[in-house]
Amino acid sequence: MIGAFNLKKYFPVRGGVVGTQYLKAVDNVTLTVRRGEVVGVVGESGSGKSTLGRMLIRLLEPTGGEILFDAPEEEMVKYREALESGDKESAEMISRKYSLLRKKGSELRKLRTRMSMVFQDPYSSLDPRFRILDVIMEPMISTGYLRGEEARKKALDLLEEVGLPRAFGNRYPHELSGGQRQRVAIARALSTDPELVILDEPTSALDVSVQAQILNLLKEFRRRKNITMVLITHNIAVVSYMADRVAVMYSGRLMEIGDKDDVLTRPKHPYTMALISSVPRPRPGEARKRIVLKGDPPNLLSPPRGCVFHPRCPMAFHECGWTAEEVAEDINYLVQGKYYNVFGDNVKVIPLQDKVKVEGANPESIKKVLEVERENIRSLTAVKEVTEDSLLIIHAFQEPKLYKESERRSVSCLLYR
Amino acid sequence: MERVKERAKVLEIKDLRVSFHTRRGVFKALRGVDLELYKGEVLGLAGESGSGKSTLGLAIMGLLPRNARVESGEVLLDGSKDVLKMLRDYGSRDVKFDPRKNEKLIKRLNKELREVRGRALAMVFQEPLTSLNPVLQVGYQIAEAVYYHDPMRLVRRAISRNRCTQADLRDLMTTLKTKGEEALIEEVEKRNLRGLEEQILSIWRRQDIHEAKKEKLILSLDKHKLDSKDRLGISIYLRGLQRVPVLGRLAKDALIKEGYRLAVEILTYLGIPHPEKVVRMYPHELSGGMRQRVVIGIAIVNNPEIVIMDEPTSALDVTIQAQILELVSSLKASSNRSFIFISHDLSVLAEVSDRIAIMYAGKIAEVGPVKVIFEEPQHPYTKMLMDAIPTMDKTELKAIPGSVPDMRSPPKGCSFSNRCPFVMPKCKEMEPPMVEVSEGHKVACFLVGERK
Numbered sequence: 093m094i095g096a097f098n099l100k101k102y103f104p105v106r107g108g109v110v111g112t113q114y115l116k117a118v119d120n121v122t123l124t125v126r127r128g129e130v131v132g133v134v135g136e137s138g139s140g141k142s143t144l145g146r147m148l149i150r151l152l153e154p155t156g157g158e159i160l161f162d163a164p165e166e167e168m169v170k171y172r173e174a175l176e177s178g179d180k181e182s183a184e185m186i187s188r189k190y191s192l193l194r195k196k197g198s199e200l201r202k203l204r205t206r207m208s209m210v211f212q213d214p215y216s217s218l219d220p221r222f223r224i225l226d227v228i229m230e231p232m233i234s235t236g237y238l239r240g241e242e243a244r245k246k247a248l249d250l251l252e253e254v255g256l257p258r259a260f261g262n263r264y265p266h267e268l269s270g271g272q273r274q275r276v277a278i279a280r281a282l283s284t285d286p287e288l289v290i291l292d293e294p295t296s297a298l299d300v301s302v303q304a305q306i307l308n309l310l311k312e313f314r315r316r317k318n319i320t321m322v323l324i325t326h327n328i329a330v331v332s333y334m335a336d337r338v339a340v341m342y343s344g345r346l347m348e349i350g351d352k353d354d355v356l357t358r359p360k361h362p363y364t365m366a367l368i369s370s371v372p373r374p375r376p377g378e379a380r381k382r383i384v385l386k387g388d389p390p391n392l393l394s395p396p397r398g399c400v401f402h403p404r405c406p407m408a409f410h411e412c413g414w415t416a417e418e419v420a421e422d423i424n425y426l427v428q429g430k431y432y433n434v435f436g437d438n439v440k441v442i443p444l445q446d447k448v449k450v451e452g453a454n455p456e457s458i459k460k461v462l463e464v465e466r467e468n469i470r471s472l473t474a475v476k477e478v479t480e481d482s483l484l485i486i487h488a489f490q491e492p493k494l495y496k497e498s499e500r501r502s503v504s505c506l507l508y509r
Numbered sequence: 510m511e512r513v514k515e516r517a518k519v520l521e522i523k524d525l526r527v528s529f530h531t532r533r534g535v536f537k538a539l540r541g542v543d544l545e546l547y548k549g550e551v552l553g554l555a556g557e558s559g560s561g562k563s564t565l566g567l568a569i570m571g572l573l574p575r576n577a578r579v580e581s582g583e584v585l586l587d588g589s590k591d592v593l594k595m596l597r598d599y600g601s602r603d604v605k606f607d608p609r610k611n612e613k614l615i616k617r618l619n620k621e622l623r624e625v626r627g628r629a630l631a632m633v634f635q636e637p638l639t640s641l642n643p644v645l646q647v648g649y650q651i652a653e654a655v656y657y658h659d660p661m662r663l664v665r666r667a668i669s670r671n672r673c674t675q676a677d678l679r680d681l682m683t684t685l686k687t688k689g690e691e692a693l694i695e696e697v698e699k700r701n702l703r704g705l706e707e708q709i710l711s712i713w714r715r716q717d718i719h720e721a722k723k724e725k726l727i728l729s730l731d732k733h734k735l736d737s738k739d740r741l742g743i744s745i746y747l748r749g750l751q752r753v754p755v756l757g758r759l760a761k762d763a764l765i766k767e768g769y770r771l772a773v774e775i776l777t778y779l780g781i782p783h784p785e786k787v788v789r790m791y792p793h794e795l796s797g798g799m800r801q802r803v804v805i806g807i808a809i810v811n812n813p814e815i816v817i818m819d820e821p822t823s824a825l826d827v828t829i830q831a832q833i834l835e836l837v838s839s840l841k842a843s844s845n846r847s848f849i850f851i852s853h854d855l856s857v858l859a860e861v862s863d864r865i866a867i868m869y870a871g872k873i874a875e876v877g878p879v880k881v882i883f884e885e886p887q888h889p890y891t892k893m894l895m896d897a898i899p900t901m902d903k904t905e906l907k908a909i910p911g912s913v914p915d916m917r918s919p920p921k922g923c924s925f926s927n928r929c930p931f932v933m934p935k936c937k938e939m940e941p942p943m944v945e946v947s948e949g950h951k952v953a954c955f956l957v958g959e960r961k
Binding site: 136137269271299300301302303304305307308326327328329330332333356357366367368369370371372373374375376377382384385388389425428429430431432433 | 717720
């Protein structure tokens with residue numbers, strides 16, 4: 093149905109001492125959605141999931157990459173292969189035919205009837221000066237899908253379909269409750285009979301009891317009309333209820349994608365594991381292992397090198413992208429704290445280019461500490477060797493790509509190379 | 510269950526009724542809430558938006574806005590202190606409600622409650638960015654909380670550290686190592702160095718550093734002497750001259766400076782890396798999880814008995830939420846504090862609470878131990894709520910039809926009657942009373958009373 097290939101969105105951040113920097117909101121995301129499928133995109137705030145959703149229907153222009161719309165599956169596969177092998181010519185051929193990014197003017201407007209979006213906050217996504225009926229008719233009229241009396245009739249039918257009385261057509265958004273507004277937003281999204289609907293956090297602003305109503309409504313529509321959906325949410329339980337496939341994002345990158353049951357019950361990427369284990373469950377007293385991640389998601393202006401997740405990853409190893417600064421910080425922490433009795437006061441830890449200098453310490457005792465702490469403090473795995481003069485050499489790193497873990501799942505982690 | 514009964518009540522709420530007078534009518538936010546909180550427990554307060562759970566939190570703190578009328582009820586701290594007495598005396602009178610008059614009372618109440626807040630009660634709000642002051646350093650905000658509630662603590666800390674000698678510290682260190690923490694506190698009293706013990710213990714209780722390092726840090730406490738300006742400031746404070754314009758500033762500066770030291774200790778305790786740097790930062794420089802830790806730090810710095818947390822994790826991501834929940838559990842374990850944890854997310858409450866109260870339309874629908882509430886809920890609303898929460902293993906969600914009633918004119922009888930599948934004629938006529946079905950498990954529904 094729709095395929096995004098190496099999609100990128102960099103937002104410029106001007107000012108500051110360093111000049112213009114780029115915030116990599118979405119970086120090299122490849123995602124294909126088949127017809128009739130519900131793909132859930134999960135991630136924490138700032139992971140780029142909303143930006144991705146907006147790019148998919150061209151509410152935002154991507155900085156780079158390609159989106160193919162309504163291309164047959166073979167063509168998508170061919171395009172991906174062409175990209176991987178560097179066959180520019182055949183990639184160009186396919187992209188000319190299906191590219192959403194090359195569509196302009198009336199052609200794009202026509203495509204707009206085939207895709208739509210439901211936003212998170214039903215309080216700000218409906219124009220307070222429009223009557224409900226006008227809200228629902230607006231997309232039909234602006235794309236020229238239907239007009240006049242026909243559009244009116246369709247809008248009234250839709251109201252009924254989303255479970256609201258027809259009389260609501262003459263009301264204004266402020267007269268409706270949150271759940272009712274979200275129903276209106278869904279009716280508006282469905283007004284041009286789209287094949288693809290992007291749902292951006294459709295239930296996060298609603299109460300639990302109403303959330304269940306909306307989710308069931310969406311499920312019902314999906315069954316009846318075979319609509320393809322991309323469901324963007326931070327709520328993993330919602331994704332597990334709605335989606336067929338799940339894509340997990342972190343810091344603008346795709347971490348793992350695969351069938352819902354695989355990803356949610358047998359996660360492979362360390363981040364997905366931690367994410368799923370930290371979802372609270374309504375089972376008091378249930379004994380389970382929760383992986384609590386240290387620290388916070390990284391600053392996207394200067395993301396960590398190598399794998400973006402490595403500084404928080406409990407399974408990271410030597411090639412994940414450790415820098416001298418990261419290693420130095422952890423060693424300093426050990427030297428000052430836990431191993432203070434071994435090293436004393438006069439040790440200085442200085443990060444250099446891909447090396448860490450530990451002044452005033454005996455290389456043998458450093459080696460011993462590394463040996464013991466390696467299991468817990470993952471950055472220490474990056475130390476390749478300790479030289480005679482207590483210089484710690486750091487391993488070279490590798491950028492992880494999306495690796496096929498099995499037929500239906502890809503994971504962006506070096507563990508699955 | 511037995512243990513719950515033994516515990517002392519720290520807070521008791523009796524038949525609390527609060528309504529908000531607005532231009533669009535009188536909203537009855539709380540309609541007769543009875544609840545108690547025991548020492549050392551986490552009470553989860555669940556409910557949808559508009560159920561009155563936040564209003565209840567604010568009412569306990571005495572932080573109601575001017576248009577809130579306390580119609581009846583009591584909030585008893587430690588079984589005696591009636592927090593809302595002043596407002597209730599006005600609100601229960603049968604006169605036309607005047608928000609301006611109420612506001613004056615609230616101002617008086619605030620002055621009176623300054624004593625209580627901080628030391629007995631503290632609150633953590635949902636959005637950490639709005640509850641922190643953006644133009645003040647994090648350390649200052651923690652220091653200020655102590656400065657206003659317990660300035661003498663800062664004075665004691667500063668003076669005791671200034672007075673102690675290396676010999677004192679060595680002796681105290683041996684006492685601590687051989688006889689333990691209580692003996693240390695006694696020894697400190699004996700040497701007239703009160704205020705030093707918390708500084709020693711905050712280092713001693715750290716988990717992240719080696720014993721030798723702790724010892725060294727404790728022994729170097731006497732190196733941090735006061736400079737002449739701070740000494741002057743503190744002596745001004747002790748002579749009661751803090752209200753004199755210029756001198757007052759000197760006194761406050763000295764005490765706040767001491768507060769920064771305390772802030773570093775608190776932040777270390779809360780697991781914030783590089784606390785010495787963080788206290789000099791402004792809220793916008795911190796991430797959401799760190800900000801929430803700072804807010805929790807401000808709440809617990811005065812060692813309150815009760816901490817009310819209003820949706821403390823709702824604005825955070827799941828992985829950060831997990832960190833904060835972990836922190837709350839460890840705070841509960843390490844002290845005998847009681848928490849009221851308000852959340853709309855039942856799953857979060859299942860993780861942290863000992864007991865749960867479910868609110869609906871300004872009343873408690875059901876209250877009981879967590880296990881009972883999740884495994885054998887009795888109230889139809891609780892049951893339906895459980896079926897409506899999406900979880901990772903559910904394949905079907907049963908939505909609750911309809912929506913919350915308009916609180917300007919709540920329905921007669923049971924407020925859930927218009928959405929309840931088991932509704933009976935009498936539900937529309939009378940309000941169901943709270944019935945105790947088992948030890949500590951109370952339900953407000955006729956179905957339960959019937960069966961008994």
